[in-house]
Amino acid sequence: MGPQTLSVSDILARRAATGGTDRAVIADDGTCDFDGLEMGAARMAAAFAAMGIGPGDRVGLLLPAGLAFAQAFFALARLGAIACPLNTRLSAAELADILALSGMRLLLHHREYSSTAEALKLTCPDLRRQELGALDLLADTAPPVPAHPCQPTDSVLLVFTSGTTGRAKGVLITHDQMLWASLTMVPTLDMRAGDTHLLPVPLFHVGGLSFLLHCVHLGMVLVIPPRWEAETVLTLIESERVAHFFAVPVMLADLLDAPGFALERLQSVRWVMGGGAPVPIALIRRYADLGIPLLQTMGATETCGPGVVVDAANALRKAGSVGRGFFHTELRLRDESGKATKTGVPGEVQLRGRHIASGYWNDPEATRQSFLPDGWFRTGDIGVMDEEGFVTLVDRARNKIITGGENVYPAEVERCLADLPGVQDVAVIGLGDTRWGEIVVAVIVPHGEPPTLERIKAACEGQLARYKHPRKLVLRATLPRNATGKLLRMQLRDDVDQNGS
The missing domain is CATH 3.40.50.12780 (ANL, N-terminal domain)
Known part of the structure; x- marks a missing residue:
C-alpha cells in the first residue's frame, strides 16, 4: 500500500x-x-x-x-x-x-x-x-x-x-x-x-x-x-492584523481611495494579490510606494x-506581467x-x-x-x-469580458438582445474601464427605432446577472464580418474604442 x-x-x-x-x-x-x-x-x-x-x-x-x-x-x-x-x-x-x-x-x-x-x-x-x-x-x-x-x-x-x-x-x-x-x-x-x-x-x-x-x-x-466595503475592510485589516489578501483590481483601488485610508492601517500587510482582471500598472506602483508588493x-x-x-x-x-508558474x-x-x-x-x-x-x-x-x-x-x-519566463497577456482568445473580476461571455448577452424590437444585428464587446477593468458594451444595428440603453437593461433583467448587463450602447449601420459571416470582433472593438458612439 x-x-x-x-x-x-x-x-x-x-x-x-x-x-x-x-x-x-x-x-x-x-x-x-x-x-x-x-x-x-x-x-x-x-x-x-x-x-x-x-x-x-x-x-x-x-x-x-x-x-x-x-x-x-x-x-x-x-x-x-x-x-x-x-x-x-x-x-x-x-x-x-x-x-x-x-x-x-x-x-x-x-x-x-x-x-x-x-x-x-x-x-x-x-x-x-x-x-x-x-x-x-x-x-x-x-x-x-x-x-x-x-x-x-x-x-x-x-x-x-x-x-x-x-x-x-x-x-x-x-x-x-x-x-x-x-x-x-x-x-x-x-x-x-x-x-x-x-x-x-x-x-x-x-x-x-x-x-x-x-x-x-x-x-x-x-x-x-x-x-x-472599503472602510469595513480597512477596519478588519487593522484590527485583525491581516498579513495578506487577494482582491480584484477595483477593490484594491477602492481601498486606497477610501476617505478613511491611512498607511498605518495597512502596517500588518506584507503583500496583496490582484487578479480576476488586468491589474493597472499605476495601481501596482501606488502599492509599491506604500511599501506593499502587489502581486x-x-x-x-x-x-x-x-x-x-x-x-x-x-x-x-x-x-504588467501575470508572472511565471x-x-x-x-x-x-x-x-x-x-x-x-x-x-x-x-x-x-x-x-x-x-x-x-x-x-x-x-x-x-x-x-x-x-x-x-x-x-x-x-x-x-x-x-x-520574456527571456526570464514571465508572461504578459496580449488578448483573451475566447473573447471573454472580465468586468469587476466577473466573467462575461458575449454570446450569452447577444442571445438575450437578439430578438429585442428595433434590433437588426447585435454584437457585445468589452471596452477598457479604469474602475471595472472592462465594461460590457452592446453594439447594435437598428431596425427602425433603436432600443435605448434602459430598454436593453430591462431585457436582461431576470435573465442575466446584473454585472452582465451592458453599461454602454453603441449604434452602427453594419457590423464587420468576413466572407463567411463571422463577426470580426477585434476589428469592431478597435473601431468602437477609437471612434466611440
Missing part, C-alpha cells in the same frame, strides 16, 4: 488535531477555532446524511460567504459528496440551467435567497430545497456519521463557469487537485502558520475555496468580510485557482500548430500540474478541446513570454 493522500476533510481533521484551539474563521455569521470548524462540519454532515445525501451526490450551495459556507463545504467533503457552489448574483433562469446540468440532489440556500429558491421551484419542481436554518435544526437531532474514506480521484467540487458559447460548463475537481492547489502555493507565496488572511472574494468562486483550504492546511486565520496573478476555475503569479521581489520590476505548476506557450513559441512571440498560455481539474462535467468534447492527453490545460489566453 502506498502513502496516504489526504482528502479535503482529512486536512481539516488533522489541523483540528494539531491546533484545535487556534483561531480558524472570523466571519459575520460566526467565529470559531479549528475544533469548532471540524465539529460544525461534522454536525452539518450528519444533517445532510439524514436527508439522504451520500458519496457522489451533488449539493448546491446558494449561500453568502461566511462560516456556514465553510462548514457546508467541509461537511459535504466528509460525506464524499460533491459541493456545487452557486454564484449568488445569477438569475433564477441561469441557476436553473446549472441545476439541470448538474443533476443536483439538494439545494441548500440562505434565507436571503429564498425568493430565488422559490422561483427555481417552478422550473425545477423535483429539486429538493433546504433553508440553512432548517438544516441547522435538523442537525440537532441527526445521529453522527463517520467520515467517508475518500480516494484522491474522488470529486469534491463541481464549479460552473460560462463556456465560450455562453452556456455553463461544470468543472470537476477532486480531493487531490484541491490538495495540490494548496501545495503549489506553499513554496510560491509568503504565507505562514498563524498568519491572518483576508478573503474578500466570493466563496462560490474556486479561488475563494482554494484559499479557504489553504488557510486550514497551513493553520492560518481566515477573515471573511460580509461584503466589500499580479492569473488562474482559472480549471486550475483550482493557482496558475501564474509575479512574485513579491519582481512585483514592480515586472509590473506557481512552484508546482508548469507553464508553456504554444502557437496554433502546437509548437513552442519564441521569446516575445504570442502564443496560447498552457498550464500543467496536479491541481489542474479533471475536465468538464458530462461534456467530453469540451474536455477534449481544453484538456490535452498529456495533462496540459489550454487556457485560451494569448500571451508573450
